[in-house]
Each structure stands twice: as C-alpha cells, then as structure tokens.
Amino acid sequence: MSLAMTGGRLAVFHTEVFPEFEGKGFAKLLLNELVRYAIEKNVKIVPLCPYVNAQFRRHPSEYESVWSKD
Template sequence: MNPTYHPIPLTDNAYDQQFELAVNGATALLQYQLHHQYLSLIHTEVPAALQGQGVGSALVEKVLLWAQERHLTIIPLCPFVAHYIHRHPAWYQLVAPGYRPAGAAQ
C-alpha cells in the first residue's frame, strides 16, 4: 500500500453496507454483504479524481486487514478485489476455498 494512505482510516458504513476511504475530498467505496463469518466483497468504486493513484488497492488492503482481524472468510465477487488478491497471493488464506485458484495455499 502506498504509505500516503496508511494514516487514512477505513470507515465501515454498515447502514449502506460499504467500506469507505476518503481521500482529498473524494470517497472510494467497496460494497459488501456480511453473512456470519463470510464477507462478500461485491463492488469497488473509485472516483475519477482518485483513479490511478493506488486508492483502490489501499481500500482493498485495508478491508482485507479489517476482515483478518475479525477472522472472516472473504468471498471476492468484485473483479477488482479478485485481481488484487491474485496479485498478492498471501491473502488467499482469507479467501473461501471455492474462490481460490487451483493449487492456492490454504
């Protein structure tokens, strides 16, 4: 994650079922559904003003850390999240087995 985004807090907007990361007056979001120990990550949106700056990746990493702290299992339905996890295979440990590539670590 770009160190610039480390101090920016992740907001869990449970009412709207989305995580939010506010950067320079704009807000990136990741929509989710929480079912018991499963966290389905559905859709990521990054405002045009923030695109190409690593904000989406920072948002995903912060959400994965949030899930890890709560011992949740991830279901990556959002293609952006799935691609991020594919690029960072250490996160496969959080992903539900049916959503990991063949041969991915448990």
C-alpha cells in the first residue's frame, strides 16, 4: 500500500499485490489491517486508492467509523 499520514488522516493512494496473488483476498487482508490500525490509532482513512474507495462505497457501514469523507 502507498500511504501518507497528515493531521490525523491516513490517505491511501494505491494497493497492489503481486500478480500471482491477485484474486486470492490479499488486498482485502491489507485493507482489514489498515482499518484495524486506523481504529487503534484513532485516525480517519481517505480512500484515494480505487480498490479501497470501491470497498468503502460497497460496504459503507463496515467502514463508516474510519472513513474520512471530507
């Protein structure tokens, strides 16, 4: 993942897994750990990455507590 922390917000720019691991749930595992970290550190996630953004939009209630919509 490509990330940047600014003022209590964690911008996610890119999520990538090696081609041989695509479609096997690894990106979702990365996202789950990111969300766990955000909750633990009390920061919000800015989902600029297309994958993260799509997951947030598909499952808004799952990510509501960490989603920075500003």
